[in-house]
Amino acid sequence: MTADLLDGSAVGMRFGGVHALREVDVALQPGRRLGLIGPNGSGKTTLLNVLSGVYRATSGAIHFRGRSIDRLGPGARARLGIVRTFQHPQLAASLTIAENVRLGAALGRRVHGSSAAEETARVDAALELFGCAAYGEGLPDEVPYGVRKMAEVARAAAVEPVVLLLDEPAAGLSREERSELIEAIERYYREHPQTALCLVEHDVPLVTALCPELLVLAAGQALASGPAQEVVRDEQVRVAYLGENVELKDTEEVG
Numbered sequence: 365m366t367a368d369l370l371d372g373s374a375v376g377m378r379f380g381g382v383h384a385l386r387e388v389d390v391a392l393q394p395g396r397r398l399g400l401i402g403p404n405g406s407g408k409t410t411l412l413n414v415l416s417g418v419y420r421a422t423s424g425a426i427h428f429r430g431r432s433i434d435r436l437g438p439g440a441r442a443r444l445g446i447v448r449t450f451q452h453p454q455l456a457a458s459l460t461i462a463e464n465v466r467l468g469a470a471l472g473r474r475v476h477g478s479s480a481a482e483e484t485a486r487v488d489a490a491l492e493l494f495g496c497a498a499y500g501e502g503l504p505d506e507v508p509y510g511v512r513k514m515a516e517v518a519r520a521a522a523v524e525p526v527v528l529l530l531d532e533p534a535a536g537l538s539r540e541e542r543s544e545l546i547e548a549i550e551r552y553y554r555e556h557p558q559t560a561l562c563l564v565e566h567d568v569p570l571v572t573a574l575c576p577e578l579l580v581l582a583a584g585q586a587l588a589s590g591p592a593q594e595v596v597r598d599e600q601v602r603v604a605y606l607g608e609n610v611e612l613k614d615t616e617e618v619g
């Protein structure tokens with residue numbers, strides 16, 4: 365079995381009286397693509413925050429390559445190659461789209477010890493792959509929302525992360541833009557098959573198109589996990605989603 369890159373065991377997170385995560389286990393190995401789904405407020409973003417160091421878990425342990433990273437903040441974890449995106453793009457407002465993506469590539473230099481030429485190549489490749497090349501000279505406020513969302517992912521991809529944590533990259537995108545996002549991430553994976561991915565999304569067909577495995581959270585607890593097509597048919601999972609306007613469909617129905 366491949367060793368875990370990022371391993372969270374019995375992870376718990378409390379905010380005062382709110383128990384946002386309870387004893388959640390999650391392990392990402394090289395090349396594993398795990399979709400993280402669950403109803404609103406089930407703890408998905410909190411889990412990404414805890415894995416990326418935005419929050420420190422109130423219980424449990426997080427290891428990277430076998431070493432505890434519980435005490436490391438988000439910057440130190442990013443320098444290990446644990447890179448995330450945010451649901452609402454966190455682009456630097458005063459930098460162009462290309463300059464924002466260059467920040468990712470510059471981090472990639474620190475992660476991989478690569479050259480200036482490689483940094484530039486990463487910027488160009490990420491802008492192209494995520495459809496942002498034509499908007500490279502624009503400021504975030506000047507480009508369409510879909511471009512901002514794609515640039516957020518492009519900046520993370522430009523790092524060439526070891527572990528990539530994506531928080532609702534498709535939120536607010538049109539159907540066409542969602543298809544472009546799926547295609548871009550698939551193309552990224554063809555070139556970087558060892559990247560470990562944890563993808564949080566409400567668009568279940570998009571998640572199942574990209575992730576062979578799912579972890580379902582409900583009320584902060586792991587409700588189900590396993591092969592995507594089995595999990596979406598699980599009765600408990602369907603019940604957990606009752607009342608939410610979410611379609612649990614099969615991969616073949618995407619597009």
Ligand SMILES: Nc1ncnc2c1ncn2[C@@H]1O[C@H](COP(=O)(O)OP(=O)(O)OP(=O)(O)O)[C@@H](O)[C@H]1O
Pocket residue numbers: 379382383384402403404405406407408409410411
């Ligand atoms: N900083 C915080 N302070 C207090 N409570 C929080 C904080 N962050 C999250 N929570 C609570 O933790 C629970 C899980 O929230 P979280 O945002 O992780 O859910 P989610 O599954 O990502 O939801 P959504 O799909 O709506 O984005 C919710 O009850 C939320 O109100």
